[in-house]
Structure formats: C-alpha cells, structure tokens
Amino acid sequence: MVYLTRRYRFAASHRLHNPGLAPEENARVYGKCNNPYGHGHNYVLEVTMAGPVDSGTGMAFDLAALDGVVQREVLDRLDHTHLNLDVDLFKTVVPTTENVCMEVYGVLRKHLESLPSRGQARLHKVRLEETNSNYFEYEG
Amino acid sequence: MVYLTRRYRFAASHRLHNPGLAPEENARVYGKCNNPYGHGHNYVLEVTMAGPVDSGTGMAFDLAALDGVVQREVLDRLDHTHLNLDVDLFKTVVPTTENVCMEVYGVLRKHLESLPSRGQARLHKVRLEETNSNYFEYEG
Amino acid sequence: MVYLTRRYRFAASHRLHNPGLAPEENARVYGKCNNPYGHGHNYVLEVTMAGPVDSGTGMAFDLAALDGVVQREVLDRLDHTHLNLDVDLFKTVVPTTENVCMEVYGVLRKHLESLPSRGQARLHKVRLEETNSNYFEYEG
Amino acid sequence: MVYLTRRYRFAASHRLHNPGLAPEENARVYGKCNNPYGHGHNYVLEVTMAGPVDSGTGMAFDLAALDGVVQREVLDRLDHTHLNLDVDLFKTVVPTTENVCMEVYGVLRKHLESLPSRGQARLHKVRLEETNSNYFEYEG
Amino acid sequence: MVYLTRRYRFAASHRLHNPGLAPEENARVYGKCNNPYGHGHNYVLEVTMAGPVDSGTGMAFDLAALDGVVQREVLDRLDHTHLNLDVDLFKTVVPTTENVCMEVYGVLRKHLESLPSRGQARLHKVRLEETNSNYFEYEG
Amino acid sequence: MVYLTRRYRFAASHRLHNPGLAPEENARVYGKCNNPYGHGHNYVLEVTMAGPVDSGTGMAFDLAALDGVVQREVLDRLDHTHLNLDVDLFKTVVPTTENVCMEVYGVLRKHLESLPSRGQARLHKVRLEETNSNYFEYEG
Numbered sequence: 001m002v003y004l005t006r007r008y009r010f011a012a013s014h015r016l017h018n019p020g021l022a023p024e025e026n027a028r029v030y031g032k033c034n035n036p037y038g039h040g041h042n043y044v045l046e047v048t049m050a051g052p053v054d055s056g057t058g059m060a061f062d063l064a065a066l067d068g069v070v071q072r073e074v075l076d077r078l079d080h081t082h083l084n085l086d087v088d089l090f091k092t093v094v095p096t097t098e099n100v101c102m103e104v105y106g107v108l109r110k111h112l113e114s115l116p117s118r119g120q121a122r123l124h125k126v127r128l129e130e131t132n133s134n135y136f137e138y139e140g
Numbered sequence: 141m142v143y144l145t146r147r148y149r150f151a152a153s154h155r156l157h158n159p160g161l162a163p164e165e166n167a168r169v170y171g172k173c174n175n176p177y178g179h180g181h182n183y184v185l186e187v188t189m190a191g192p193v194d195s196g197t198g199m200a201f202d203l204a205a206l207d208g209v210v211q212r213e214v215l216d217r218l219d220h221t222h223l224n225l226d227v228d229l230f231k232t233v234v235p236t237t238e239n240v241c242m243e244v245y246g247v248l249r250k251h252l253e254s255l256p257s258r259g260q261a262r263l264h265k266v267r268l269e270e271t272n273s274n275y276f277e278y279e280g
Numbered sequence: 281m282v283y284l285t286r287r288y289r290f291a292a293s294h295r296l297h298n299p300g301l302a303p304e305e306n307a308r309v310y311g312k313c314n315n316p317y318g319h320g321h322n323y324v325l326e327v328t329m330a331g332p333v334d335s336g337t338g339m340a341f342d343l344a345a346l347d348g349v350v351q352r353e354v355l356d357r358l359d360h361t362h363l364n365l366d367v368d369l370f371k372t373v374v375p376t377t378e379n380v381c382m383e384v385y386g387v388l389r390k391h392l393e394s395l396p397s398r399g400q401a402r403l404h405k406v407r408l409e410e411t412n413s414n415y416f417e418y419e420g
Numbered sequence: 421m422v423y424l425t426r427r428y429r430f431a432a433s434h435r436l437h438n439p440g441l442a443p444e445e446n447a448r449v450y451g452k453c454n455n456p457y458g459h460g461h462n463y464v465l466e467v468t469m470a471g472p473v474d475s476g477t478g479m480a481f482d483l484a485a486l487d488g489v490v491q492r493e494v495l496d497r498l499d500h501t502h503l504n505l506d507v508d509l510f511k512t513v514v515p516t517t518e519n520v521c522m523e524v525y526g527v528l529r530k531h532l533e534s535l536p537s538r539g540q541a542r543l544h545k546v547r548l549e550e551t552n553s554n555y556f557e558y559e560g
Numbered sequence: 561m562v563y564l565t566r567r568y569r570f571a572a573s574h575r576l577h578n579p580g581l582a583p584e585e586n587a588r589v590y591g592k593c594n595n596p597y598g599h600g601h602n603y604v605l606e607v608t609m610a611g612p613v614d615s616g617t618g619m620a621f622d623l624a625a626l627d628g629v630v631q632r633e634v635l636d637r638l639d640h641t642h643l644n645l646d647v648d649l650f651k652t653v654v655p656t657t658e659n660v661c662m663e664v665y666g667v668l669r670k671h672l673e674s675l676p677s678r679g680q681a682r683l684h685k686v687r688l689e690e691t692n693s694n695y696f697e698y699e700g
Numbered sequence: 701m702v703y704l705t706r707r708y709r710f711a712a713s714h715r716l717h718n719p720g721l722a723p724e725e726n727a728r729v730y731g732k733c734n735n736p737y738g739h740g741h742n743y744v745l746e747v748t749m750a751g752p753v754d755s756g757t758g759m760a761f762d763l764a765a766l767d768g769v770v771q772r773e774v775l776d777r778l779d780h781t782h783l784n785l786d787v788d789l790f791k792t793v794v795p796t797t798e799n800v801c802m803e804v805y806g807v808l809r810k811h812l813e814s815l816p817s818r819g820q821a822r823l824h825k826v827r828l829e830e831t832n833s834n835y836f837e838y839e840g
Contacts, residue, residue: 037222040180082177234618317782320740362737457642460600502597
C-alpha cells in the first residue's frame with residue numbers, strides 16, 4: 001500500500017457567520033472572521049489516495065484522472081469564489097475550513113469511486129491548509 | 141547601509157472590477173478575478189528598511205517601532221476585510237495587488253518618516269505576495 | 281472526526297549534555313550539540329487536536345482557547361530562553377527535541393483537558409521541528 | 421514512542437517507460453514522463469524512525485548512524501544519476517516515484533535492522549517528494 | 561514603477577560536460593554533475609517585469625499574456641526534457657544553470673518586446689532556482 | 701553579469717546586550733532578546749557572487765571553492781556556538797543579526813578576493829535570515 005498525495009491551490013473568500021446565532025454570539029465565536037463582508041485565503045488542498053502499486057505501470061493511481069476529478073468537482077466550483085455567496089452548500093452551512101474539508105472529501109469520494117480506472121485505490125485523506133498557521137485533515 | 145526586512149501576513153478579499161469599463165471589458169481584462177462576489181488571498185507583506193547600523197545598539201532600526209506602525213496603519217485596516225467594501229481607498233481604486241502595494245508603501249512612508257526614533261533609516265521597499273505564483277515590489 | 285493543526289514558533293538555546301556520563305561519552309553521543317555554551321534553533325511547534333465538528337459553529341475546537349493555552353503554558357515558558365538554564369525541568373532532563381516534544385505534549389494535555397470549552401476534542405499529536413532537516417512527533 | 425523524521429535531498433533523472441507495453445500505451449499511461457531522453461527532479465526524502473526515548477541520552481535514535489546508512493545506501497547510489505541507466509534495479513523496474521519509494525524503504529529496513537545501535541527503534545515510514553505538487557509515502 | 565514577478569516550474573535533466581575539455585578536466589570542473597547519463601532538477605523560474613501601473617486597469621502587465629509567452633517559449637521547450645539532448649541550443653552550449661538563465665532571458669526579452677499589449681513594461685530579471693541550495697539571476 | 705546565490709544554514713545562540721548601557725536601557729532596547737542566558741536561531745545564510753559567465757565552463761564561479769571558504773571561515777566558526785561566548789569578535793560587539801551579517805560579509809570578501817580561481821567574480825551580497833519573520837542584507 002502506497003500513499004500518493006497531490007497538492008492543489010485555490011483562492012476564495014468566506015465569512016464565518018451562523019444566522020441561527022445572535023450577533024454577539026457570532027462575534028464571540030468567530031471574532032474577526034465574522035466581519036460582515038468576509039475575507040479570503042489561498043487554500044492549499046492535499047488529496048491522498050491509498051492503493052497497491054500496479055506491477056505493470058509502477059503507479060498507485062492515475063494522476064491525470066485524479067487531476068481531472070479535482071479540477072471539475074472542486075477547483076471549478078470553489079476557486080475565485082466567495083464560498084458563502086457562490087457555492088450552494090455554503091449558503092446554509094457555515095464555510096469553516098472544517099466544513100469545506102469534509103465537503104471536499106465527500107465530493108471526491110463519490111466521484112473517485114465511480115472512476116473506471118481506479119482499481120483498488122481509494123481516497124485516504126483530504127488536508128486543507130487555510131493559512132500559514134493552520135490546516136485541517138479529514139479521513140472520512 | 142544594511143537592509144532589514146520584516147515579514148507580515150494578512151487575509152483579505154478583493155474583486156478586480158473597474159466600473160468605468162464595460163462588463164465585457166472587465167471580464168476580458170480581469171478574467172475570473174472579476175467574479176461578482178470576489179475571492180481572497182493570504183497576502184504576505186515584506187517591509188524593507190535601509191539604514192546604517194547604530195554603533196551602540198548594533199541595530200539598523202527599531203523592529204518594535206516598525207511592528208507598531210505596520211500593525212496600526214496596515215494590518216488593522218486590511219486584515220480580515222473585503223478590500224473593495226471595507227477600505228475607503230479601494231471603493232474607488234481597483235484593489236489590484238499593484239495598487240495595494242503602492243498604497244501600503246505610501247502609508248508606511250508617511251508614518252515611518254514621522255517616527256522620532258527612525259534616525260537615518262528610511263523605507264526602501266514594500267513587497268506584497270498575492271499567491272504562491274506572484275508577488276509585487278514597489279520602491280517609491 | 282476532524283484533525284485541526286495549529287502552528288507556533290519559538291526561538292531557544294539548548295545544550296545536549298548528560299552530567300551522568302563521562303565527558304568523552306557526552307562528546308561521542310552528542311557531537312557538536314555538546315559544545316559547552318550551547319547553540320539554538322527556531323523551533324516550529326505544531327499542535328493537532330482531534331474532534332467532531334460542532335454542528336452549530338462548524339468548528340472542531342476553539343482556536344482562541346488553544347492559542348491561549350499554548351501561549352501561557354509553552355511559549356511564555358520556552359521562547360527566548362536557554363532551555364537548560366531557564367526552564368526548571370531541563371535543569372535535570374537533557375533538552376533533546378524528543379524530550380521537549382514529550383514535555384510539551386504532557387503540559388498541553390493536562391491544560392487542554394481542563395478547558396471547559398473543549399467538548400469532545402482531545403490533543404492528538406505534538407510535532408516539533410528543530411531544524412530544516414529534522415522533526416519529532418509524539419502522540420502520547 | 422516518538423517519531424523522528426530526517427530530511428535528505430538528491431537530484432536524479434528518470435524516464436517512465438515499460439518496454440513490455442506498446443509505444444502508444446506508454447505514451448497514454450505516462451504522458452510527457454515517457455519522453456525518450458527522460459527528465460529530472462530534486463527529490464526530497466524523509467525517513468521516519470519510531471522508538472522509545474532512551475532515558476540516558478534523551479534520544480530515540482542515533483541520527484549520525486541514520487545519516488551514515490542513508491548516505492551509503494541511498495544517496496551514494498541515487499544522487500546525480502539517471503535512475504534508469506545508472507541504477508541496476510531500475511534497468512528492469514520502471515522508476516516511478518512509487519517504486520523508488522518502496523525500494524528506498526526496503527534497502528533502509530534491511531540496513532537499519534542490522535545496526536548494532538538501533539535498540540528498539542524501527543523504520544516507520546519513507547516519504548519521497550517528487551515535485552512541489554506530489555509526494556509518496558510507504559510504511560511497508 | 562512596479563516590479564511584478566511570476567513564478568513557474570519545470571522539470572528537466574542535464575549533464576555538465578564540455579567536449580572541448582579533456583575527461584579529467586571535465587571531472588575536475590563539474591564533479592558529479594559530469595556523470596555520463598546526467599541527473600535532473602525541479603527548476604523554479606521567476607520572471608520579473610518592471611513597468612508603471614496603468615491607471616485604468618490598476619495593473620503593470622497582463623499576466624495572461626506573460627503566461628502565454630513563458631508557456632510557449634520556455635516551458636513547452638524545456639519541461640520534461642533532457643536539456644543536452646532535446647534542446648538544440650544545449651547540444652553545443654553547456655546547460656549550466658547560468659547558461660539556461662541567460663537563454664531564458666534572451667528568449668523572453670525578444671518575445672515580450674513584440675507583444676502588442678506590453679505598453680511601457682519591460683523584462684527586468686530572470687531568476688532560476690536549480691536546487692534548494694542555489695539560484696541564479698540575470699538582468700541582461 | 702550573472703548573480704549566483706548559494707544558501708547555507710547554521711544554528712547558534714546569542715544574547716543582545718550592550719555592557720555600556722544601563723540594565724533598564726538594555727531591557728528597553730532589546731526586549732526579551734536581552735534575557736540573561738540568551739536564546740537561539742536557525743540562521744539561513746545566502747551568499748551572492750556577481751560575475752561574467754566563463755565561456756568555457758559556462759559557470760560564473762566555482763561553487764566548490766565558495767563552499768570551501770564559507771565552511772572554513774563562517775560555518776566552522778559560528779555553527780553550534782553561542783556567538784557571545786564562543787566567537788572572539790562578539791565578545792565585544794553585540795551579535796545582532798545586522799552585525800553578524802556585516803562580519804560575514806567582511807570575512808568572505810577578504811578570503812574570496814584571495815582565491816586564485818575567482819576570475820572577475822566578486823562578492824555582491826550577504827543575506828542572513830534570523831527567523832521566519834526577518835532577514836538582513838549587506839552589500840558592503
């Protein structure tokens with residue numbers, strides 16, 4: 001079993017705000033991340049696949065196929081957007097990096113599983129770096 | 141003459157859009173950076189001071205004084221904002237990283253010049269990294 | 281279960297020396313790290329919390345609370361010190377990065393467990409980078 | 421149990437090509453990595469040892485011994501080579517980074533196990549970064 | 561005048577060898593970089609343009625135009641190649657990173673100058689990083 | 701004229717303290733960098749040489765010769781030391797990074813100038829990074 005990790009980048013805005021909470025509570029929980037017009041990040045996304053190495057190709061997974069899925073299902077939807085305003089899911093779910101990370105995992109899992117070429121490889125982990133000081137990981 | 145550079149970080153949103161241009165022209169010039177709700181970045185700001193080394197302290201500039209000015213005049217104004225909507229200047233000036241870089245230079249120059257402790261040191265350069273793939277520099 | 285990692289930095293000196301060993305043995309085991317006056321590093325500390333995501337806030341842990349504990353219990357004690365001379369524990373325990381890493385883990389575990397806001401999250405891992413060429417991890 | 425990771429670097433060329441496949445199949449599977457004269461990378465190798473911390477030395481493993489084995493068994497064989505043409509194994513095995521990673525793991529495991537000084541430590545993981553965008557990990 | 565720098569990456573092989581020198585002289589001058597089958601690197605290319613900021617667009621240069629020229633004239637020619645064997649120029653010129661850097665500068669200068677959209681901007685510098693330990697800069 | 705930069709690293713301790721100043725003045729000027737037992741850093745040293753490219757070798761300077769001088773005159777003297785206590789110069793000169801940077805420049809200039817192989821190349825700049833947040837440059 002080899003773990004293969006591929007790194008992608010996207011730039012997006014978000015505002016941390018839960019409409020079900022009072023304004024003071026939002027301010028207390030989210031601090032300056034609750035500022036009304038939002039702010040943004042250069043997100044660094046790492047996608048890790050786990051699988052045996054194919055004895056013919058010497059590869060654990062087809063990187064071009066992985067790139068295609070990530071581009072279409074993640075980057076095309078999230079890059080250069082305001083997550084709260086442009087992405088349907090985050091109109092109702094607070095786009096904390098925890099939630100974005102789990103959403104990316106779910107979307108990738110679904111679309112990678114239906115790839116004809118995936119062999120025995122499976123999605124192992126999604127890691128999402130929000131700033132130079134913090135990142136989040138989800139393994140399902 | 142020693143050059144001393146200090147690195148700071150802030151997270152902000154922006155939208156590249158010139159209301160004086162037609163929509164198709166905005167789309168052509170700015171591409172996806174013209175998306176209506178904007179997007180964001182982790183900006184990395186480097187401020188370079190040039191000056192002789194004080195023979196008593198062995199220092200070219202008082203870093204604590206520099207940090208104070210940058211915090212008050214730049215980070216407190218730009219961090220965790222949407223530049224177009226939260227910062228007066230960028231309500232009328234397109235917040236390209238070129239323009240943000242020159243604005244930061246101008247503000248720092250003004251406030252650093254009036255510092256009593258600055259001695260012979262002067263602001264030499266401002267460098268602003270927008271993404272892992274590009275950065276801008278301005279020397280006045 | 282989401283893993284949230286937060287990165288901190290501190291600068292400190294240390295000398296690797298075990299008074300219970302002969303001088304030649306100290307020299308053999310620690311090499312130039314045994315030089316009498318010590319040397320120093322920019323340590324990079326990563327603290328990983330594991331926990332479910334709160335459905336109200338969308339967060340796995342309160343970062344401000346984590347920052348408070350790390351600042352008070354780790355950075356205030358270790359930053360800008362000579363570990364062997366300024367930190368009680370390392371007057372008798374050799375401050376190898378292995379030992380510093382385990383000590384930081386123990387201190388954080390104790391203080392994070394008593395946080396009223398911690399919910400179901402728990403300390404998962406401490407990672408301490410000593411130089412560009414090596415780092416250490418401890419999971420308890 | 422502490423995990424100690426040490427980082428090394430080497431520069432090498434490779435060509436991804438399986439002589440058992442038709443030319444069009446090689447082109448389809450490997451893309452531009454199948455170009456006839458190969459291309460190269462600055463590989464970043466991370467070797468992780470796991471072990472208890474020795475109460476006398478405060479260390480989990482003798483880094484100088486690890487450096488010696490990695491230098492002799494990995495860097496001296498792979499650095500500044502064309503993997504397909506200079507390294508016996510890769511004359512018949514396609515030098516994908518998956519295969520290089522597993523080979524490095526196997527070689528290190530064998531030679532680290534026979535080190536007299538290894539105590540209870542064991543090789544835990546080998547991580548090989550091929551480019552800024554992807555890396556591979558193998559744990560045996 | 562603002563300096564705008566854009567970062568690109570390519571992977572290539574090279575061998576440092578001057579056929580006009582005796583074998584021992586090649587070995588003495590180039591060391592292991594003279595190994596017969598070559599080795600490779602992940603090159604990091606930074607291209608810096610200097611120019612005034614257009615008051616309409618707020619930009620110093622059209623990044624999409626720059627990307628197009630660099631892709632066509634540099635990356636398409638050098639990426640995933642063996643410089644000595646695949647690139648005409650380096651069949652007779654030793655592909656040291658100094659020479660690659662100057663060649664890239666020359667090619668970019670020529671093609672950027674003939675861009676209709678370049679306005680008053682001009683190529684200021686090319687920086688080419690060969691490894692984590694060295695890089696080269698050329699300003700014409 | 702090509703600029704060639706080579707990166708080196710060393711780990712050292714220092715204390716910022718001027719015995720000619722009163723204790724309160726030292727505390728005010730240097731803050732926690734004045735703590736009595738000092739602290740330390742992983743310094744990153746970049747040495748830039750400027751010179752024409754030799755048409756025979758394709759190189760601007762002999763890197764092995766540069767490495768030899770830097771190792772002997774800088775790294776062997778400063779690495780794994782407490783600058784104030786182990787290095788003669790810094791027993792009387794405050795080892796701020798400004799001063800260390802100028803001292804390294806002076807030593808390298810002297811020894812590089814007397815290298816028989818230096819041709820027309822000359823030392824252009826020394827850059828010394830003290831932490832992730834600041835660095836210093838000196839060009840003589």
